[in-house]
Amino acid sequence: MTLSIAGKTAIVTGAANGVGLAIGRHFIDQGANVMFADRDEAKLEAELGEAEDEDNPSLRYFAGDLRERLTVANLLSATIDAFDRVDILINASRQVIPTDPLDPGDESVQTLLEQNLMTPLRLSQAIANRMLQQAEDSDDDGPAGAIVNIGSIAARRTQPDLLGFSISAAALDQATRSLAVHLAPRGIRVNGVSVGSVMSNALKTRLKEDDQLRGEIVDATPMGRIAAPAELAETVQYLASDASSFMTGQILTIDGGRTLIDPVVGPVH
Numbered sequence: 001m002t003l004s005i006a007g008k009t010a011i012v013t014g015a016a017n018g019v020g021l022a023i024g025r026h027f028i029d030q031g032a033n034v035m036f037a038d039r040d041e042a043k044l045e046a047e048l049g050e051a052e053d054e055d056n057p058s059l060r061y062f063a064g065d066l067r068e069r070l071t072v073a074n075l076l077s078a079t080i081d082a083f084d085r086v087d088i089l090i091n092a093s094r095q096v097i098p099t100d101p102l103d104p105g106d107e108s109v110q111t112l113l114e115q116n117l118m119t120p121l122r123l124s125q126a127i128a129n130r131m132l133q134q135a136e137d138s139d140d141d142g143p144a145g146a147i148v149n150i151g152s153i154a155a156r157r158t159q160p161d162l163l164g165f166s167i168s169a170a171a172l173d174q175a176t177r178s179l180a181v182h183l184a185p186r187g188i189r190v191n192g193v194s195v196g197s198v199m200s201n202a203l204k205t206r207l208k209e210d211d212q213l214r215g216e217i218v219d220a221t222p223m224g225r226i227a228a229p230a231e232l233a234e235t236v237q238y239l240a241s242d243a244s245s246f247m248t249g250q251i252l253t254i255d256g257g258r259t260l261i262d263p264v265v266g267p268v269h
Helices: 018-029 041-048 070-081 108-137 160-186 199-208 213-220 229-240
Strands: 009-013 035-038 059-063 090-091 145-152 186-196 251-254
Touching: 009 018, 009 070, 018 035, 018 090, 018 213, 018 229, 035 041, 035 070, 035 108, 041 059, 059 070, 070 213, 090 160, 090 251, 108 145, 108 160, 108 186, 145 160, 160 251, 186 229, 199 213, 199 251, 229 251
Parallel strands: 009 035, 009 090, 035 059, 090 145, 145 186, 186 251
Antiparallel strands: none
16 A cells, blocks of 8 residues: 555645645645635635646635535535546644633634534535545546544643634544444545644734743643644645555544643642
């Protein structure tokens, strides 16, 4: 089996910055066709240039709000128009909003479930159906496709002010496992990556607003630093490639060891 994704077509969401952008660029470097999808068209153009660059025919981008069902359908259509098929889906779009656990008027939980769970779930359903159609139309007995969901260690950690984000992250992990079981007999693998602190644009903004946050993150991470977005890309490639052909429903953790330690210092008994 091989790590190669050359010639494969991938859709990467949340691709205007941070993790999604890093994964998309890495996939391009590895010879894949990539549709970069994000709501921010200006940012996509600033990062990627013209959508149809003759010097880079393997790169396209799509701007739209993927919380809308029609936008999901349009993204799939645009990808098929550009590359004829889709083999890989990377759900890398995530949103973080603080939650007041005791405020019944706080709608952040609902908002984050829509963005961080329902959007990747609907997209996975649409893309999986296309992958199955492609498999039925092909004489190739190989795998039908691969889906990778980018989640968070917040699914397993408890921070009350991130109640909504934690719930949506945990729900995405369960969706990953459920889809994996359902799709495994039909040749589609579904796996996830649970990430710790990564230097995304959102985190950069938070670090500017909170002078102590960087130190708190570094102190809580055994490797003593914040990850660069590009550090996730090769793991995602592994999950998307035939190198992980007998692996599905798994959540790999990339967090510099953060989930391995108990923050309590000294004896606890």
